[in-house]
Amino acid sequence: MIRLENITWAPPGKGRAPILDGVSFEIPSASYAVLMGRTGSGKTTLLEILCGLRAPSSGTVWIDDREVTSFPPGERGIGYVPQDGALFPTLTVREQIGFGLRMRGVPAAEIEPRVLEAAKGVGVSALLDRLPPGLSGGERQRVALARALVVKPSVLLLDEPLASVDEETQDDLMELLQRTQREHHITVLHVTHSRREAEGLGEMHFRLEEGRVFAKPTLR
């Protein structure tokens, strides 16, 4: 479950207009929600506040009945997939996927089987020894998804994950995202400006406009 209560964020400096102006919404557990909004509307800022990468000016963030507003990013139980995947430039796919497990002190013997399982789940088993520069846009997003899922988050935050791939790859990734959400019973917030993605994926739809979030009737 994700719940935002009256989130406000304004850039530093006196008299600057708020980007987010009292954002409140709730996404029930194991739902696939899509947040739409124009470029520059504050979608990424909202995700950064959910991730703990940016502190809100006011308001509270709840994840699974825990108030996490002041929690560091690693303790919120979230997985984060940014627009271009943001893979670690010098790590192999195997190291990328195992990164979260290593940082959490999981014993080395447990890491490899969990990496293999996560890689298989998103279809990148054949790429484990490759480095990011050798991967296509779709492969990068699959690796980023496996890296986020391997630590078993309860919430998955996707920031325009299909923006930099062609339509055919988009279809494959949309199918993968839906399957992943069902299999992991995970709460997903998928941010996009694409109506095609929103129609193809979301059970719930929200729109970010002029700093506020509005629930929309389902598009499907």
Added chain:
Amino acid sequence: MSPVHRVSPFWIVLGLVAAGYLGFWFAMLAATATYTSPGEVMEVLLSREIRYATLLSLVTCTASALLSAAVAVPVGYLMSRRRFPGHALVDAALDIPIVLPPMVVGICLLIFFQTRAGGLIEQAIPLTYTVGGVIVAQFVIAAAFAIRTMRNVFDHLSPRPEQVALTLGATPAQAFRHVTLPAARGGIFAAASVAWARSLGEFGPILVFAGATRMKTEVLPTSVWLAWSVGELEQGVAVSLLMIAISMIVLVAVKMTGERV
């Protein structure tokens, strides 16, 4: 030739300015290179004093480059990633050694090490008029160039992977150590190389703070100055040619990393 392929006079004028500037430089280098014979150059470079100055230059430049990189990596990262009250002021202050006349830096060093705080450091490590002083005089200026280079390197590395690392449970230090630092390897080499090259040419602060004693604190720029001051032009030219050759090697090494400095 079609209008599309015709080169505009505007670009021709700009090309002429660039060619004129580079041509002037090559003419100076060529004149210096042909001023004396290869035999005379080798004789000077193999002399006991110049061999000592060369070795001291190589050792002190390497030490000051390593020290500069050790300071530039954390400071460059801080200035690139964090905004804090007074950020612009700190940013400007970091450039002070770049704009200060080098001789003034030497005087500041000399005066500081006469103070109580400086005296305490001197008691632990004697620096004034020593080889250690040569390294410190090189470091205080070279580090500013290395910091500017590292900041530029970190500015060009997206912070997104570090942020993802934080969501995966890494601390800021772990994200820096495992994600950013390996990606900045080329940049660190470039920053150290810039500091090294800058140290090689340093003269004013070394002369004031470490002195110009033969077989003790004499580095290559000091050799050129000592030779020039007694009218031994061939010796000064020979050492200058050695310094040009070393600088070219460093320039090529930096360019090969692909970093902009």
